[in-house]
Amino acid sequence: MTLLNADADEQSAELARARRRRNRAIFTLLSGIVAALVLFEGFFVLRDSQAPKLVTALFAMIWGGGGMAILYLIANQLVEFTPSQWQRRLTPIVFVLPAIAFVVYFLALPAIRTFIASLFDRNGSNFVGLANYITVFTEPFMLVTFRNNVLWIVFGASFTIIFGLVVAALADRSRFENLAKAIIFMPMAISLVGAGVIWKFIYAVRDPSDVQIGLLNAIVVAFGGEPQAWIAMLQPWNNLFLIVIVVWMQTGYAMVLFSAAIKSVPTDIIEAARVDGAGEFKIFFSIIIPSIMGTIVTVSATVIIFTLKIFDVVLVMTGGQYGTDVIATQFYNQYFVNRNFGLGSAIAIVLLLTVIPVMVYNLRQFNKRETL
Amino acid sequence: MAKSKGNPFPRVFVNVTLVVICLLWLIPTLGLFVSSFRPRDEIMSSGWWTVLPHRVWVTTEQFTPDPSIDRTGVMTFEGATGTFEQLRQGVESADGNKRVVWIGNRRAGTVQVQEKEWSGLPSTTLQNYHDVLAGKDVTIQGDGEEATRKGEDMSDAFINSMAVTFPAVVIPILMAAFAAYGFAWMRFPGRKLVFALMVALLVVPLQIALVPVLSDYVHLKLNGTYMAVWLAHTGFGLPLAVFLLYNYISTLPREIMEAAIVDGASHFKIFWRLVLPLSTPALASFAIFQFLWVWNDYLVALIFIGNVPGVQVLTMRLADMVGSRGSDWHLLTAGGFVSMLLPLIVFFSLQRYFVRGLTAGSVK
Numbered sequence: 001m002t003l004l005n006a007d008a009d010e011q012s013a014e015l016a017r018a019r020r021r022r023n024r025a026i027f028t029l030l031s032g033i034v035a036a037l038v039l040f041e042g043f044f045v046l047r048d049s050q051a052p053k054l055v056t057a058l059f060a061m062i063w064g065g066g067g068m069a070i071l072y073l074i075a076n077q078l079v080e081f082t083p084s085q086w087q088r089r090l091t092p093i094v095f096v097l098p099a100i101a102f103v104v105y106f107l108a109l110p111a112i113r114t115f116i117a118s119l120f121d122r123n124g125s126n127f128v129g130l131a132n133y134i135t136v137f138t139e140p141f142m143l144v145t146f147r148n149n150v151l152w153i154v155f156g157a158s159f160t161i162i163f164g165l166v167v168a169a170l171a172d173r174s175r176f177e178n179l180a181k182a183i184i185f186m187p188m189a190i191s192l193v194g195a196g197v198i199w200k201f202i203y204a205v206r207d208p209s210d211v212q213i214g215l216l217n218a219i220v221v222a223f224g225g226e227p228q229a230w231i232a233m234l235q236p237w238n239n240l241f242l243i244v245i246v247v248w249m250q251t252g253y254a255m256v257l258f259s260a261a262i263k264s265v266p267t268d269i270i271e272a273a274r275v276d277g278a279g280e281f282k283i284f285f286s287i288i289i290p291s292i293m294g295t296i297v298t299v300s301a302t303v304i305i306f307t308l309k310i311f312d313v314v315l316v317m318t319g320g321q322y323g324t325d326v327i328a329t330q331f332y333n334q335y336f337v338n339r340n341f342g343l344g345s346a347i348a349i350v351l352l353l354t355v356i357p358v359m360v361y362n363l364r365q366f367n368k369r370e371t372l
Numbered sequence: 373m374a375k376s377k378g379n380p381f382p383r384v385f386v387n388v389t390l391v392v393i394c395l396l397w398l399i400p401t402l403g404l405f406v407s408s409f410r411p412r413d414e415i416m417s418s419g420w421w422t423v424l425p426h427r428v429w430v431t432t433e434q435f436t437p438d439p440s441i442d443r444t445g446v447m448t449f450e451g452a453t454g455t456f457e458q459l460r461q462g463v464e465s466a467d468g469n470k471r472v473v474w475i476g477n478r479r480a481g482t483v484q485v486q487e488k489e490w491s492g493l494p495s496t497t498l499q500n501y502h503d504v505l506a507g508k509d510v511t512i513q514g515d516g517e518e519a520t521r522k523g524e525d526m527s528d529a530f531i532n533s534m535a536v537t538f539p540a541v542v543i544p545i546l547m548a549a550f551a552a553y554g555f556a557w558m559r560f561p562g563r564k565l566v567f568a569l570m571v572a573l574l575v576v577p578l579q580i581a582l583v584p585v586l587s588d589y590v591h592l593k594l595n596g597t598y599m600a601v602w603l604a605h606t607g608f609g610l611p612l613a614v615f616l617l618y619n620y621i622s623t624l625p626r627e628i629m630e631a632a633i634v635d636g637a638s639h640f641k642i643f644w645r646l647v648l649p650l651s652t653p654a655l656a657s658f659a660i661f662q663f664l665w666v667w668n669d670y671l672v673a674l675i676f677i678g679n680v681p682g683v684q685v686l687t688m689r690l691a692d693m694v695g696s697r698g699s700d701w702h703l704l705t706a707g708g709f710v711s712m713l714l715p716l717i718v719f720f721s722l723q724r725y726f727v728r729g730l731t732a733g734s735v736k
Contacts, residue, residue, distance in 0.1 A: 043599060053528060053682075057535035060598045064539025068546055076640040091639050092563075095554030099547045099610055100566065106607020107573045110581035117583065163393075170390045173383070182723065183394045186401070189719035190712050191668030193687045197694060197708040198400045201407065201701065213419050213701070215403060248397065256727050309577050312670045316691050328671075331579055336675075341583070348580045359575040 025081035032074040039067045072098075111352065118345035132346035142347075144236075144323055145330045149308060149354075151239045152246075152326060156307040157300050159247040164254025164299065169284060171255070172262055181259065185252035192249070196316030199245045203230040235323040242324060245313050250306065254299045261292035301362040305355055327351045408705035409496045415701045423494035429462075429471050429486035436482050443478050450485050459483075500706035526710050528682070529689040533667060533714075535598050536685055540605040540666045541659055547606065548613030549621070549655065553643050555614070556622035557629060567618070573611045581608070582675045589676060596680030604676055605666050613658055620654035621647060657725040660718060664726075667715050686711040 042063045072094070079090045121128045136142050167184050171177045187195060204214030205227050212218040217227040230241045265288055273283050289296075311328035314320060320329040327347060335344025407420040441447055446455055451465035452472040459474035471486040505527045554560075555567045585604060589595040594603075624647065632642045648655070670687040677683050684692075690711050693704055719726065 053531050057531045057598075060535045061538040064599065064602050065542035068539075068543045072546065072550060076638075080638060080640070089560075092554050092558045092560040095550045095558065095639070095643075096560075096566070099551035099614060100570065102547065102603075102607045103570055103573050103610050106581055106585060106604065107576045107578075107611070110584040111576050113584035114580045167390070167393060170386050170393075173386050174390050175387070176390075180390050180394050182720070184397050185723070186716070186719070187397070189664060189715040190401075191670065191687050191690075191715070193670050193691045193694075194668075194708050194712050197690065197704050198404045200694065201404055201705070202400055204701075211418055213415065213417075215399070215419065215421070218419050218421075248400065251397075309579065311579075312687075312691075315670075316694050319695075328577075328579055332671075335583060345583060348577070348583070351577050352575070352580050355577055356575050363571065363574070 021081070025078075028074065028077045028081065032078060035067075035070050035074060039063065039071070042067070114345045114348050117341055118349050119342070121342050122340040124341050128342065132342045133350075135343055136346050136350055141325070142330070145325045145327055147236065148239050148324060148326050151236060152243055152307040152310060153304050155240060156243045156246050156250070156310075157303045159243070160250045160254050160303050161296060161300060163247065163251040164258050165289075165296075167251065167255045168258035168262055169288070171259065181252075181255065184255055187249040188252045190249070192245075192312035193316050195245055195249055196313055199241075199248075200317065203241060205229045231317055231324070232322045238322055239324055242313055242317055245317075246307060246310060250303055254303065257295050257299050258292060261295040262288060265291045298362060301358050304358050305362075308351065308355055308358075327354075404705050404708055407701065408500055408709050409498070410702075411495055411497045411499065412702040414495065415705070425490060427488045427490055430489045431484045432487050433485040434475075434482055435485075449483055462486075500702045501710070504703055504706040504710060526686065526689055526707055529684055529686045530710065532598075532683055533685040533687075533711075536601045536673070537663060537666045539598070540602045540609075541662045543602055544606040544609045544613050544662060545617075545655055545659055548610055548617050548658070549648060549651065550643065551610075551614050552617035552621045553639075553647055555618055557642075557647075558639065567614075570611055571615050574615070578608045578672065582671075586675055595676055596678060596683055598683065600676040601673060601685075604672050605662075605669070608672070609662050609665070613662070616658050617651065617654055620651055624650055653725065653728065656722065657728045660722050660726045663718060664715055 042059075045059075075094045076091075079087055079094055082090060117124055118132050119127060119129060121131075167180070171180045174180060190198070201213075202215050203217075204212075205217050206212055206214075208227055212221050212227055216230060221227055231238050269287060270283055273287055278286075309328055310326055311332070314324055314326055314329045315332070318324045320326075320333055325333070328351065331344050331347040331351065334340045334347060338344075403420045406423055407415050410420065410423070437447070437449070443456055446453060447459065449459075449472045450470050451467065452459075452463040452470060454463040454472075456474060456478055459472060462471055462473040464471045469487065471488075473484045473486065475482050475484055506525070551570075555563060581604075585607075586595065589600050594600045628646065628650075629642060632646055637645070668687065670691060673685045673688055674691075677685065677688065690704075690707050693700070693707055
């Protein structure tokens, strides 16, 4: 009797639990739909909003940041209501799929679509084969572009590495190490556009009869020289004045990595060399440099990739005039200014092809370091 | 022999070299910073370094020269000798204490006698910042005429930059953290391959993605909205974010995870309650990375926002000003600093995390 009762009790409890579970699942599904609708509607509200700027901006921040969190939360809730077999399969999808979808749509597909566009003419209507690539590698303006990128890589990377090494080595022995590092590092926080403004002020040139307000020309005039339009004259060497800006910005990055690497060189080796009577320069070149070679290679590769993609500095300083175009600005000019879609796409593909070897090398280097 | 003992490297040499390099690095920014507080006409008429105390020529006396002097030959005033052309440029007296300048033309000019004095305190103003931020019209007085020009409204762009940056940092971090956890602690077919492909996408320069994505945006009427930029930055930032966070999350102690699974916690609970709090350092360093990157980005904003007014971010406004008001240095200097304010604050207060992020993922 009691046994039967208990059984019935359990059954009804089981039923109730199942019902609650189902109700909760429906509720979650409904709230998911409502949330999705609200988020979707929020987009139109945002797009067509006439509200005060600050209100719209705040709403946008909450909508964008919070909306994504809510979507994840609801997706997970829903998956937890499915049978455990399904759950095991679906949970990884909820975790990983959004990220995959984003990179596929924003990076992988565009690479393919750009490649296809590069095989068509300027309006994308006629198939032209490799004609755009032939233009890329034969037209004089493109050759100037490539020459400039070579200048950027050679001078940009080497000066960044040299300055980074010098500062890291000096700061390591100095008493105001942290202050010095912060000063050298600071330009990394500034936008390339902001850096362009800063350096435009340095390079500013005025009529020889006026007072020079640009520092560089003021120095030149103080020593009895003629003021120069630094970024417009002496092609191709005017590129160097643009490269200086990026060296100024990137040295901090190189310094930080070199500094960490130098600090991890075992001190007993250095002490031993010192006892043997090796000078500081000898220690630097024959002990420290070889032991941080891996870092030097990594930094070089990173700086090379950065300089290959350089865009903002050139656009702000010269707009690509005076023979200072680089691949990225040439792409922008061809695509968005000249509206030559085929050629613009071909230039972008060439940029991809130049970056790949450096990047692959860098990743491989990184993996090697990880496994050590 | 003795030189290797004691102080091995002349400390003076180290410090002096370092100070010189630091000054070289600081001077460009310092010049802009100082200039942004100088009145417009002073920016245009003298270099910013003149705010440093220095000796300047100050006119002490002015007179009309004796009409009988031969003005085509060599003339002498107050011990300074020179032809008319030289005097026009200014001639210093032999002892260097005085300087004589001829003002005006040859016939009816006057002569100024100047002496050296220490420059006073430089004049400072907040007018440049006001002109750049308030969006009101600016009245410019100069050369005896008055002109009114439209001021810049960078406070608007500042708000836009914030509205663009905040979600563009939060969304990819959230997505990348979920994905990194999935790749590190879940078992599903193709896990390693998919992860490798994702990291491999680091090679794709974002320039390549701009065009196809833009054409989709135009169809969806998305271009010119904040969301267009968030989504793009999310897509472009994800490979690095997943890579960095995976490196961190996969090294969390296995025992903690297993203990939580035995307790019956779901993956979501483990992730939310355990993994996210434990990964704060990695999340912070990527957040700073992404913040600086998005805030300072120009290209992505330029393409996806374009010339839609009211949505433009700071870098775009600043770049526009360089193009359209290249000679209005008083606006450029102040505008430049408005755009640098927030990143500099974030950078200096959270430098530690930023450095950690750099050393951990030096592949971007």
